[in-house]
Amino acid sequence: MTKKPVENTVSINGRPVAIEGERNLLEIIRKAGIDLPTFCYHSDLSVYGACRLCLVEIEGRGIVGSCSTPPEPGMKIKTHTEEIREIRKISVELLLANHDNNCPTCYKSNNCQLQRIARQLGVESIRFGQVLDRKPVDTSSPSVTRDPNKCVLCGDCVRVCSEIQEVGAIDFAHRGHQASVLPAFGKDLGEVECVNCGQCTVVCPTGALTPRSEMEEVWKDLMNPDLCVVVCVAPAVRVGLGESFEMDPGTITTGQMAASLKMLGFDQVYDTSFAADLTIFEEGSEFLQRKAKGEKLPQFTSCCPGWVKFTEQYYPELLEKLSTCKSPQQMFGALLKDRLPEMLGIAKEKIRIVSVMPCTAKKYEAKRPEFIHDGIADVDHVITTQELARMIKAAGILFSDLTPESFDMPFGFATGAGVLFGNSGGVTEAVLRFAAEKVTGKQLQSFEFKQVRGESGLREAAITIDGVQLKLAVVSGLKNAKTVAEQVRKGTCEYDIVEVMACPQGCIGGAGQPVSRNPHAKKMRTKGIYDADKMMPLHKSQENIFVADCYAKFLGDVGGDKAHHLLHTHYQSRRRLPDEGIAFFSGNGGQRLKVDVCLGTNCFIKGAQDVLNGLLGHAEEHKYENMVDIRASFCFEQCEEGPTVKIGAVTLNHATVDTAVQALSRELEHQLSGESAAKDECTSCSGCK
Amino acid sequence: MQAATETHATPAEKFANVCSILEKHGRHPARLIPILQAVQEEYGYLPEEVLAYVGVALDVPAARVYGVATFYAHFALEPRGKYIVRLCNGTACHVKKSIPILDALYRALGVTEKKPKHELITIEIVACLGACGLAPVLVINEDVYGQMTPARAAKLIDEILEKEAALV
Numbered sequence: 069m070t071k072k073p074v075e076n077t078v079s080i081n082g083r084p085v086a087i088e089g090e091r092n093l094l095e096i097i098r099k100a101g102i103d104l105p106t107f108c109y110h111s112d113l114s115v116y117g118a119c120r121l122c123l124v125e126i127e128g129r130g131i132v133g134s135c136s137t138p139p140e141p142g143m144k145i146k147t148h149t150e151e152i153r154e155i156r157k158i159s160v161e162l163l164l165a166n167h168d169n170n171c172p173t174c175y176k177s178n179n180c181q182l183q184r185i186a187r188q189l190g191v192e193s194i195r196f197g198q199v200l201d202r203k204p205v206d207t208s209s210p211s212v213t214r215d216p217n218k219c220v221l222c223g224d225c226v227r228v229c230s231e232i233q234e235v236g237a238i239d240f241a242h243r244g245h246q247a248s249v250l251p252a253f254g255k256d257l258g259e260v261e262c263v264n265c266g267q268c269t270v271v272c273p274t275g276a277l278t279p280r281s282e283m284e285e286v287w288k289d290l291m292n293p294d295l296c297v298v299v300c301v302a303p304a305v306r307v308g309l310g311e312s313f314e315m316d317p318g319t320i321t322t323g324q325m326a327a328s329l330k331m332l333g334f335d336q337v338y339d340t341s342f343a344a345d346l347t348i349f350e351e352g353s354e355f356l357q358r359k360a361k362g363e364k365l366p367q368f369t370s371c372c373p374g375w376v377k378f379t380e381q382y383y384p385e386l387l388e389k390l391s392t393c394k395s396p397q398q399m400f401g402a403l404l405k406d407r408l409p410e411m412l413g414i415a416k417e418k419i420r421i422v423s424v425m426p427c428t429a430k431k432y433e434a435k436r437p438e439f440i441h442d443g444i445a446d447v448d449h450v451i452t453t454q455e456l457a458r459m460i461k462a463a464g465i466l467f468s469d470l471t472p473e474s475f476d477m478p479f480g481f482a483t484g485a486g487v488l489f490g491n492s493g494g495v496t497e498a499v500l501r502f503a504a505e506k507v508t509g510k511q512l513q514s515f516e517f518k519q520v521r522g523e524s525g526l527r528e529a530a531i532t533i534d535g536v537q538l539k540l541a542v543v544s545g546l547k548n549a550k551t552v553a554e555q556v557r558k559g560t561c562e563y564d565i566v567e568v569m570a571c572p573q574g575c576i577g578g579a580g581q582p583v584s585r586n587p588h589a590k591k592m593r594t595k596g597i598y599d600a601d602k603m604m605p606l607h608k609s610q611e612n613i614f615v616a617d618c619y620a621k622f623l624g625d626v627g628g629d630k631a632h633h634l635l636h637t638h639y640q641s642r643r644r645l646p647d648e649g650i651a652f653f654s655g656n657g658g659q660r661l662k663v664d665v666c667l668g669t670n671c672f673i674k675g676a677q678d679v680l681n682g683l684l685g686h687a688e689e690h691k692y693e694n695m696v697d698i699r700a701s702f703c704f705e706q707c708e709e710g711p712t713v714k715i716g717a718v719t720l721n722h723a724t725v726d727t728a729v730q731a732l733s734r735e736l737e738h739q740l741s742g743e744s745a746a747k748d749e750c751t752s753c754s755g756c757k
Numbered sequence: 758m759q760a761a762t763e764t765h766a767t768p769a770e771k772f773a774n775v776c777s778i779l780e781k782h783g784r785h786p787a788r789l790i791p792i793l794q795a796v797q798e799e800y801g802y803l804p805e806e807v808l809a810y811v812g813v814a815l816d817v818p819a820a821r822v823y824g825v826a827t828f829y830a831h832f833a834l835e836p837r838g839k840y841i842v843r844l845c846n847g848t849a850c851h852v853k854k855s856i857p858i859l860d861a862l863y864r865a866l867g868v869t870e871k872k873p874k875h876e877l878i879t880i881e882i883v884a885c886l887g888a889c890g891l892a893p894v895l896v897i898n899e900d901v902y903g904q905m906t907p908a909r910a911a912k913l914i915d916e917i918l919e920k921e922a923a924l925v
Contacts, residue, residue: 230818230821235818236817236818236820236821237818237820238820239818239820239821239823239824240824240828241820241823241824241827241828242827242828243827243828243829250820250823250824251820252809252812252818252819252820252822252823253805253808253809253819253823254823260819260820261818261819644819645809645819650768650772650804650806650807650810651768667810667813668813669813669816672813672814677776680772681769681772681773681776684769684772684773685769687769688767688769698769700772700806700810702806702809702810702813
């Protein structure tokens with residue numbers, strides 16, 4: 069063992085500071101009360117060392133990046149020598165020379181690191197001429213707007229997407245002065261595998277990646293006297309909104325929030341926690357049924373649209389294990405569009421449902437075709453907590469001074485269980501509060517299940533109800549979700565319920581929440597949600613009399629036909645990139661038979677490559693060049709049935725080399741005789757004669 | 758002058774070769790660059806669909822594959838001509854006046870810097886070919902030409918065009 073130095077300290081600007089397990093000099097310097105500027109450093113991401121703002125001088129070593137240098141006892145560190153200050157200033161000036169400096173109109177103004185650091189460092193002029201080569205702004209995604217003209221290439225977004233979410237929808241492309249952060253092949257964000265979680269917008273120091281705004285649409289509806297505009301507020305919003313008005317994270321602002329929404333002109337102000345209670349009736353019952361039958365377990369939660377899209381793209385075989393319940397937002401939208409016309413005496417076309425969400429993916433979810441019927445969406449607009457704060461400010465409402473008001477009845481009534489949905493572990497706890505009483509038929513002594521609470525992104529708990537042990541996993545962050553999904557796929561775990569939220573710590577950490585510089589913000593918001601639960605008079609979804617009333621009056625049985633029609637949905641496998649395919653045969657013949665072999669991940673794993681090679685070999689051998697077009701495609705969205713081959717109008721599932729070659733010959737024969745083998749859409753290889 | 762190295766395999770053979778390239782490298786994500794090099798030899802460039810397929814096969818996000826492919830000047834994402842003319846504009850070649858040679862190449866081909874696409878001949882500007890003693894250097898496919906001048910460059914282009922015209 070090496071001998072420990074007597075004094076385990078470093079000297080920072082001549083003052084001794086103890087080393088207490090810090091991973092790098094930046095941490096120790098910040099501990100000493102010096103806020104070194106950084107763009108590319110985030111404690112939960114890997115160290116990148118690109119922005120060169122955290123430079124320090126170490127005696128005997130010269131100038132180094134403090135984020136990428138581990139502390140060593142005896143180091144003599146200086147943090148703001150004249151040379152270092154000059155280097156930092158030049159770095160920022162160079163960034164500004166290549167930046168769209170329209171600060172007053174930028175979405176990120178006042179919360180922009182570049183702006184803040186430029187002021188902090190005293191950058192008062194830019195000595196370099198503007199060299200910005202203006203590129204188009206990408207507004208293709210319903211959730212995230214990408215403005216490359218404001219990117220400082222810190223790579224925070226790239227790392228959060230690959231390291232926390234393991235999606236990797238964006239990455240650095242090109243080099244030198246042409247380097248930029250782009251989706252695959254320079255495509256638009258809206259057409260690639262981005263799951264819309266928006267965590268990139270949380271870490272982006274500038275306005276390069278921001279939540280897509282829908283404020284204008286909402287203002288327009290609010291100003292239209294013919295419309296009845298209804299707003300539904302998600303649980304997590306109440307503990308985040310205050311941060312936009314100088315309050316501490318976690319401050320419960322339910323009363324001021326309801327008051328401000330009424331002042332903004334919303335006709336009905338409802339609580340999405342009501343729909344969360346409703347979700348528990350459906351999802352809890354669904355779980356008890358599956359558990360009794362021992363099928364489709366573990367039941368994965370389906371409240372989080374980021375997780376749902378992730379599953380559709382990467383784990384199609386797990387889709388059947390997802391709860392078929394719509395998310396609370398979509399349940400609420402469907403329910404309100406069904407009930408309000410009668411209750412309020414207003415035509416359905418004149419009702420607008422606006423959701424306030426801590427989430428950017430909810431914007432995408434509301435626009436999914438599953439939730440739009442005859443051109444009428446269940447949820448018309450989704451705004452984030454940030455956008456609500458902006459609207460409140462734009463209206464000149466002094467939020468902090470407001471007298472609290474309450475939600476409107478009946479859909480503003482919720483139990484603490486519904487509010488828990490804002491926290492990671494909240495859905496699980498709410499299900500347990502429901503299931504425990506349903507199974508035992510007895511009232512719970514204590515309503516809290518603290519075993520499922522915690523900060524880790526991957527937690528396990530085992531809870532025994534009436535002699536039956538339930539094994540639970542509570543997951544946040546999609547990288548952690550992938551770990552559990554792999555175990556489930558391989559059958560190496562035995563969970564009953566897996567709760568997944570795409571954002572670290574759940575919805576309170578969603579990308580729609582105000583961007584906080586407080587390192588404890590998420591912890592404080594989590595506590596806010598648990599406190600809000602305690603303050604509610606009721607704590608179990610089954611105690612929500614208005615939800616029970618809905619079932620009694622028009623929904624019928626829990627999980628019944630009407631409930632199923634309104635409150636459940638079906639998800640399907642989804643390709644990650646727009647289909648382009650690799651063309652193999654493109655001869656000159658007149659009518660050529662089109663053959664597409666799926667080479668998406670799922671079919672690939674199941675041996676699609678062999679099928680393709682078999683087909684190509686067969687076609688070459690028989691000189692089919694002028695009779696068939698063979699292409700490799702990426703994903704027909706039938707992953708469960710792979711490998712999938714489309715030959716003319718025939719879809720062949722579970723294809724093998726033999727069945728594919730047979731089907732090709734058969735179709736070619738039929739083509740020559742002038743008719744297709746497929747009278748109807750064929751979906752099974754065994755069905756064809 | 759030899760034509761570029763693109764193989765004249767059928768599309769099916771090319772794809773089979775891509776598969777064996779992937780096998781040869783054990784489908785290991787860390788082998789992405791040698792895999793891309795081999796794929797480029799097969800196709801003459803890196804077609805987008807093939808890059809997407811490489812991503813699927815290596816379990817690497819397509820955006821990362823695209824990032825690597827666009828980082829290196831060696832990789833081309835557009836189909837290239839039969840002849841690839843590489844003009845060095847490294848420090849030594851630049852001070853020995855490589856830019857007037859570039860202008861001469863464009864003129865001889867009848868293209869411009871903004872629209873440099875020519876069916877037969879692709880001009881690429883590279884950072885250093887490691888032959889600074891011969892500056893300014895021009896490479897056509899595998900053949901190296903040192904101490905280039907605008908006039909000689911134009912003549913080389915004319916020769917290729919004449920040779921190709923004779924083939925038709």
